[in-house]
Amino acid sequence: MAHSVTQDSTIPVIDISNPSDEVARKVFEAASTHGFLFIKNDGVTIPPKDIDEMFKLSEEFFSAPEDHKAAYAIHSDKAGGINRGWVKMAGESLDPEGQKQGDPKEAFNIGPPQPHLQPLPTPLSASSSLILRFQTACHTLCTNLLSLLGTALQLQDPSYFATHHDQSLGRSGTIFRMLYYPSTSSSSQIRAGAHSDYGSLTLLFRLPGQPGLELFSPTTKDWIPVPVNPQPSTLTEAPILVNIGDLLSFWTGGVLKSTVHRVTFSGGEERYSMAYFCHPLDGAKLEKVRSTVLEEADGELGREELRSQRKRLGLEEGSEEVLTAKEHLDRRLKVTYGI
Ligand SMILES: O=C(O)CCC(=O)C(=O)O
Numbered sequence: 001m002a003h004s005v006t007q008d009s010t011i012p013v014i015d016i017s018n019p020s021d022e023v024a025r026k027v028f029e030a031a032s033t034h035g036f037l038f039i040k041n042d043g044v045t046i047p048p049k050d051i052d053e054m055f056k057l058s059e060e061f062f063s064a065p066e067d068h069k070a071a072y073a074i075h076s077d078k079a080g081g082i083n084r085g086w087v088k089m090a091g092e093s094l095d096p097e098g099q100k101q102g103d104p105k106e107a108f109n110i111g112p113p114q115p116h117l118q119p120l121p122t123p124l125s126a127s128s129s130l131i132l133r134f135q136t137a138c139h140t141l142c143t144n145l146l147s148l149l150g151t152a153l154q155l156q157d158p159s160y161f162a163t164h165h166d167q168s169l170g171r172s173g174t175i176f177r178m179l180y181y182p183s184t185s186s187s188s189q190i191r192a193g194a195h196s197d198y199g200s201l202t203l204l205f206r207l208p209g210q211p212g213l214e215l216f217s218p219t220t221k222d223w224i225p226v227p228v229n230p231q232p233s234t235l236t237e238a239p240i241l242v243n244i245g246d247l248l249s250f251w252t253g254g255v256l257k258s259t260v261h262r263v264t265f266s267g268g269e270e271r272y273s274m275a276y277f278c279h280p281l282d283g284a285k286l287e288k289v290r291s292t293v294l295e296e297a298d299g300e301l302g303r304e305e306l307r308s309q310r311k312r313l314g315l316e317e318g319s320e321e322v323l324t325a326k327e328h329l330d331r332r333l334k335v336t337y338g339i
C-alpha cells in the first residue's frame with residue numbers, strides 16, 4: 001500500500017462503524033499526516049448522553065470548595081496513588097521549558113477500574129457506575145482504533161497494538177482526566193502548554209462554544225485551531241477527537257505523528273474538557289514494529305520528532321535502548337510534576 005501525503009490540512013471525520021481495509025487506510029492516513037482525526041459518533045460506542053452527563057458531573061465537582069478537592073490531591077494515598085486525583089491550579093506544566101508558571105487549569109485523574117475503581121470524592125463517588133461505563137466505552141473505542149491501525153500497517157498480527165492494551169492482562173498507565181480551565185482576565189495566552197501526549201492514543205471531548213485547542217501542523221509548521229464540531233450542518237453530535245500519542249510514534253518509527261498541541265485563551269471564558277489517555281500495558285516494549293507499510297512510508301518528519309523525543313527522555317543519541325511503556329511514563333511524569 002503506497003502512502004501518499006495529503007495536501008488537505010483539514011482533519012477528516014471518519015466513520016469507523018463498519019470497519020474495512022478502506023476505513024483502516026483512512027485512519028492511518030490521518031494519523032500519519034496530522035496525528036489528529038475525528039471519529040463520527042455512532043451514538044452507541046460512547047453514547048452522547050453519557051458524554052453530556054460526564055460534563056455535568058465535572059462541572060459539579062470542580063465547583064466544590066478547594067479543601068474538598070485538595071483532600072484527594074494528585075499522587076496522594078487517599079486518591080489512589082501516583083498520577084491519580086486532583087491537580088490544583090497551576091499544579092502542572094505541560095511545557096516546562098516554555099512556561100515560567102504552571103498551566104492555569106485544574107484536573108482530576110481517574111485510573112482504570114482494575115482491580116477496582118480508586119476512591120473518589122463526592123459528587124464523583126455517587127456516579128461511579130457512569131464513570132466506569134464511560135471509561136470502558138472509551139477503552140473500547142481506543143481498542144477499535146488500534147485494530148484498524150494494525151490492519152492498515154499490515155502487521156503479521158493485526159491485533160498486536162490492541163492486545164497490548166488489554167486491561168484484563170495487567171496494569172497500564174491509562175488515565176481518564178477531567179479538565180477545568182477557569183475564566184480569567186489574565187493577559188497570558190496559554191491555558192495548556194505545548195506538548196505531545198504521553199500514551200498511545202488520546203480521545204478528547206470538548207464543548208461547543210469553548211474553543212482554544214490548537215495543533216502544531218507537522219507539515220506546515222504553524223498552529224491550527226481544532227474545531228469542536230467541524231461539520232455542524234451535517235453532524236448533530238460532535239465527533240470524537242482522537243490524537244496519536246508518543247508511544248504509537250515510537251512503535252512506528254515516527255510514521256504515526258504524536259503531534260504537538262496546546263490550549264490558548266480564545267476569549268478567556270471558562271472551559272471544560274475531558275481526555276482519555278490510552279496507554280499500553282506497563283511491560284510493553286516501545287520498539288518499532290515490523291511492517292512493510294512503514295518501510296515504504298516517508299517518515300523523515302516523524303524520525304526528526306522521534307529523535308527529539310528520545311533526547312528529551314534522556315536517551316543517548318544513536319543509542320538503541322528500548323524503553324518499556326512504564327519506564328517512558330515514569331520519565332514523562334517526572335518532568336511534568338517533578339516526582
Ligand atoms: O483541553 C483540551 O482541549 C486539551 C488538553 C490536552 O491536550 C491534554 O490534557 O493533554
Ligand SMILES: [Fe+2]
Nearest residue numbers: 195196197261
Ligand atoms: Fe494533550
